Amino acid sequence: MERTEWKVGELARQTGLTVRTLHHWEERGLVVPSRRTAAGHRLYDDRDVRRVYEVVALRELGLSLEAVAEVLAPEGDRLEGILSAHLSQVEARLTALRDLRTTLAALVAGLRSARAPGTSDLMGLIDEVSKMTETFNNYFTDEQLAALEARREELGEDTIRATEQEWPGLIAAVQSEMDAGTDPASPRVRALATRWAELLEAFHGGDPGLREGLYRLRDENAEEVLSRGGPTDEQIDYIRRAGAAGV
Missing domain, CATH: 1.10.1660.10 (Multidrug-efflux Transporter Regulator; Chain: A; Domain 2)
Known part of the structure; x- marks a missing residue:
């Protein structure tokens, strides 16, 4: 029973x-x-x-x-x-x-x-x-989680949902440029890198602790993140080179 x-x-x-x-x-x-x-x-x-x-x-x-x-x-x-x-x-x-x-x-x-x-x-x-x-x-303190919740409330569910829905298309666009052999320093790829950084900032809001925790989570759980539709190591490296080229 x-x-x-x-x-x-x-x-x-x-x-x-x-x-x-x-x-x-x-x-x-x-x-x-x-x-x-x-x-x-x-x-x-x-x-x-x-x-x-x-x-x-x-x-x-x-x-x-x-x-x-x-x-x-x-x-x-x-x-x-x-x-x-x-x-x-x-x-x-x-x-x-x-x-x-x-x-x-x-x-x-x-x-x-x-x-x-x-x-x-x-x-x-x-x-x-x-x-x-x-x-x-495991990658964020109670204070950081509370800050994330407050940020979620501030942005609103519609904005968060739109951001989440944009990621698959952005990752696909990056892969398309990689497949085409496009130089990461090209304006087209640098524009993708800029948008990539903007979407990440929508999560961490410029907070160094949240940004570091996010990167550690991805680096230490790469396979799980990838299985959920996240970016590959190669895509991240490509975007980082594009971002560096725009500095």
Whole structure:
């Protein structure tokens, strides 16, 4: 039989989240445990686990906590729509996220056949999503992550989404110039290098610590970054030479 209630520490371990995150979501009214023990300990039930997944999925889709609260405010069963949207995003990530894609596809298929996903299924999915961000968090301090969140709020989701969508085309354009044997010092490639630097600055905002963390993350996880559609070492070297030529 599946568990029906979990203490906050147990839920955190099962899902890969932190107790602090669950407490913060409770303070924001996003995931409030269904009941407490006589001693005041939080107890989360199946419905709470579903709510945790909804928050995790919407955050993964790029929504701020304020936007998540707005989406989850109306009554009704939103899980199928959220799972479907999450699946669409995962499909774009291809190889690196294949395991997560398979899990999501199975859950969506189950919902469409009127079979609700089990609590253990949702916990496993939450754990997979949490692991996706673990590597990223290892390269930035809590203060830097808070600065990134503030910058995200400042730029707005539309700007961030547009920036993310521009990267694949820019990387493809760089590769096209490389394939054509174009001198990196040419005006065309230098223009690409300028835009490359602008997109990077949209992330780090000129902060030296954020910039260094970003470069270390890419250098030490090159294969994973590449599998998610990131640039190759050769492309980065080409852009660096183009940037140097423009100095």
